[in-house]
Amino acid sequence: MTTLRSALSRGAFAALLTGSALALSAPALAQEGPAVDGQAAEEAGEQGGIQDIVVTARKRNETTQDVPVAVTAISAATIQKYDLTSLERIAASTPSFVVGRSPSGSGATLVLRGIGSNTTSIGLEQSVAVIVDGAYYGQGRTINEGFFDLGRLEILKGPQALFFGKNATAGVVSITTADPGDRLEVIARAGYEFRAHQMVGEAIISSPLTDTLGVRLAVRGSKMNRGYFKQLGTDQTYPTLDRTSTSQVVTPTNHVSGPAGDGRSEEFYVRGTVKWEPTDQFTATIKANYGTNKTDNPAAASVYYNCPTGKTAGNPAIPCARAFQSSSNRFPSALAASVPYANKDGQTGNQYKSWAVNANLVYEMDNVTLTSVTNYNWNRNIFQFDADSVSRSGAPGVFASEWSTFHAFSEEIRALTSYDGPVNLMVGGYYQKTKRDYLAWTASGGLENSSAPQPYQRYLANSKDSGTDGKTVAGFGQVIYKPVDRLELTGGVRYTHETKDSYFLQPYSHPIRVTQGIFLPGQTIVSNQSFDDWSPEVTFSFKPTSDINIWGAYKTAYKSGGFSNSGILSPNAGLPDFEFDPEKARGLEGGIKTMLMDRQLRFNVTAYTYKYTNLQLDFFRSDIFAFTTINAGSARTRGVEVDFEFAPRALDGFDVHGSVNYNKSRYGNAIGAPCYAGQTRAQGCNLVYVDDGTANGTARPFIAGTDTVANRQNLKGQSTANAPQWTATLGMNYDARLPGGLTLGMGVDARYSDSYLASAFGNPATRQGSYVNLDATLRLRTEDDRWELAVIGKNLTNRWYATGGTDAPNTGSGTGGTTGVIADQIGFANLPRTVMVQATFKY
Known part of the structure; x- marks a missing residue:
């Protein structure tokens, strides 16, 4: 394997050199072609040759080949072709991009090039x-939004702070929804997915009302009648003891709980758009959307996939397996009747609701374009789940519910000049105000207290109340200098000032847990944080011919510091255990983008190296069900990405495309990172944490005879989470014209991933092996596009893989000692094989 990887590594760099030589030696083959967007690009491709897609990676319209950014642009037609209607589906088809869904905490992790935030703290914001x-x-809860009826989607890799601000240290996913067109458009679409017995429907109507005013209304709904994951749960007993001290002798009360749901869901989304162009200079686009997403088990995709005994520690009848199956239980009826926001029938679930209003105003003068983007978005998430994710009997069972809301108002104003001279400018300002409210309740340990101050607290072990109010003010500017026609140099910087005011309180904790020193109720900790950052960026772009672009960039980025709203306060914890500092990135990126062979071949190569400092990590201690958020040292990610597309004019409607990506993402000096459960001193858990009153504390070597156990490690040299060293894609499309005005379209795309760790803490038990997944589509449509019948297959190889994970609660032992037992591993699994039939009618 080492030899193969070495050969592939040499091959990647050889491809870089070969591609550069081909590009520089082929100006006679280059031919300028018009830039088009989304659907037009797809139609142009059917005529042979390759057309560019217009993107807005630098807040101005540029083609994918002209912009000095590593960008993957997905057209509206491709999104529809493969039913890429969620970030998870997009990630499953995109190399170096990983999305993992979590039942709690932030709700998801988004990872690009091995850099992302783990899921266990709702206070951690995404790196993408x-x-x-x-x-x-x-x-992270954004993954619950319905992304449909899109104009295009762009994945910008690497730090993007200058134009997109904080929390873009790893990259940006930029989504543009469809606008009204200049003609009446009516679309009706219905689909049926066989594995989940899912019914999907869409309806879109778009029309100009006058010469200057257009409207568009898009609606999507779906309902699953069966989950993607088999539910292995059975009826179980949860015994409770009504007492406030372990010395009391009482008779347990047994509560029976049935199996939880299998993950079936239903969703509804609606979006309305009004576009007004009263003059050639002014455009106003107003969009409003509303959505709901419900599932009967948010932990249905939480799979026990690696356990020391091959069986789950909580229930040996439940196997650990890399299979599309999980087990959990609903709330016992007595708990369901009292725990806040528990479903009254005890069923687990997740209910997500959101709405937003967005106003985009553009005023184009002769040499200056003014843009204003105003947005308000709100979401509320309520979940109820079996928090140890295993169907089991006994007091160790954990049942949790949560209510959280998030509000955000933002305003961005920018100006871009377009003078004929060599110098142009972009300047802008940004304001954002956010508010997060978080409430959580946990029943565990068989605890009961009929004398609790409030009836709803009777079965609670602990409850939480936390919130954060945030404000961000930023200014940014860029100088664009073109000393000659084919050379562009840019330099810019973004200044960000941010404040976050937070609090945390545990209103109630069971007296036994207080006596044991696990929880500290009734005390409010308050945090007032302020951050300032300068993020500069410099780029160059040189085009020796119209179809060759040699580019490079120096970039920096800043990810917001903050407060861990979902932490736990104990007598040994304090404010430093909740606060964490900003994460930063800086580095170099560059490459060559080419169109060769009379624009029949697109061949691009990108190389990059970035260093990340003060990495934000959240750790779940499985033995005591506690969370710790820290800044852990540094990491470096470096790699080479090669992508190509070949669309021969001699074979109309055919193209083949692919990519090969090498990415090495490793921790630098990361002293003080928590040890994974069961990690021994010989395995690297050989540092002792020393609280110095800061968010990070310090760590010193373990001293035999003085220290009982160690509790920290240095992650230096370990891989970051979800960072396969090699990924690749290969696919083809062919549209064949049939007699009678019909077209038969076929497409197949394969994605390969090398092995990787699904954990951020170097746990070898979380290693995911290499895999290949396969997507395919078959379409029959009329020449005028009035109707289309399609079959869409996703993950046809039915390969299971983890996109993140955590140690299972109440498992693992011996951490920091001479011997240890690794915790059972829970993986956030991908979707299994799905096959959908879909009919589309257009007018």
């Missing part, structure tokens, strides 16, 4: 920013 119609949606 999600931008919708120019506005920032940075929360």
Whole structure:
């Protein structure tokens, strides 16, 4: 394997050199072609040759080949072709991009090139920013949004702070929804997915009302009648003891709980757009959307996949397996009747609701374009789940519910000049105000207290109340200098000032847990944080011919510091255990983008190296069900990415495309990182944490005879989470014209991933092996596009893989000692094989 990887590494760099030589020696083959967007690009490709897609990676319209950014642009037609209607589906088809869904905490992790935030703290913001119609949606729960009826989608890799602000240290996913067109458009679409018995429907109507005013209304709904994951749970007993001290002798009360749901869901989304162009200079686009997403088990995809005994520690009848199966239980009826926000029938679930309004105003003067983007977005998430994710009997069972809301208002104003001279400018300002409210309740340990101050606290072990109010003010500017026609140099900087005011309180903790020193109720800790950052960026772009672009960039980025709203306060914890500092990035990126063979071949190569400092990590201690958020040292990610597309004019409607990506993402000096459960001193858990009153504390070597156990490690040299060293894609499309005005379209795309660790803490038990997944589509449509019948297959190899994970609660032992038992591993699994039939009618 080492030899193969070495050969592949040499091959990647050889490809870089070969590609550069081909590009520089082929100006006679280059031919200028018009830039088009989304659907037009798809149609142009069917005529042979390759057309560019217009992107807004630098807040101005540029083609994918001209912009000095590593960008993957996905057209509206491709999104529809493969039903890429969620970030998870997009990630499953995109190399170096990983999305993992979590039942709690932040709700998800988004990873690009091996850099991302783990999921266990709701206070951690994503390292990959999600931008919708120019506005920032940075929360992990964003994956619950319905992304359909899109104009295009762009994945910008690497730090993107200058134009997109904080929390874009790893990259940006920029989503542009469809606008009204200049003609009446009516679309009706219905689909049926066989594995989940899912019914999907969409309806879109778009029409100009006058010469200057257009509207568009898009609606999508779906309902699953069976989950993607088999539910292995059975009826179990949860015994409770009504007492406030372990010395009391009482008779247990047995509560029976049935199996939880299998993950079936239903969703509804609606979006309305009004576009007004009263003059050639002014355009106003107003969008409003509303959505709901419900599932009967948020932990259905939480799979026990690696356990020391091959069985789950909580229930030996439940096997550990890399299979599309999980087990958990609903709330016992007595708990369901009292725990806040528990479903009254005890069923687990997740209920997500959101709405947003976005106003985009553009005023184009002769040499200056003014843009304003105003956005307000709100979401609420309520979940109920079996928090140890295993169907088991006994007091160790954990049942949790949560209510959280997030509000964000933002305003961005920018000006871009377009003078004929060599110098142009972009300047802008940004303001954002956010508010997070978080409430949580946990029943565990068989604890009961009929004398609790409030009836709803009777079965609680602990409850939490936390919130954060945030404000961000930023200014940014860029100088664009073109000393000659084919050379562009730019330099810019973004200044960010941010404040976060937070609090945390545990209103109630069971007296036994207080006596044991696990919880400290009734005490409020308050945090007032302020951050300032300068993020500069410099780029160059040189085009020796119109179809060759040699580019490079120096970039920096800043990820917000903050407060861990979902932490736990104990007598041994304090404010430093909740606060964490900003994460920063800086480094170099560059490459060559080419169109060769009369624009029949696109061949691009990118190389990069970035260093990340003060990495934000959140750790779940499985033995005591506690959370710790820290800044852990540094990491470096470096690699080479090669992508190509070949669309021969001699074979109309055919193209083949692919990519090969090498990425090495490793921790630098990361002293003080928590040890994974069961990690021994010989395995690297050989440092002792020393609280110095800061968020990070210090760590010193373990001293035999003085220290009982160690509790920290240095992650230096370990891989970051979800960072395969090699990924690759290969696919083809062919549209064949049939008699009678019909077209038969076929497409197949394969994605390969090398092995990787699913954990951020170097746990070898979380290693995911290499895999290949396969997507395919078959379409029959009329020449005028009035109707289309399609079959869409995803993950046809039915390969299971983890996109993140955590140690299972109440498992693992011996951490920091001479011997240890690794915790059972829970993986956030991908979706299994799905096959959908879909009919589309257009007018």
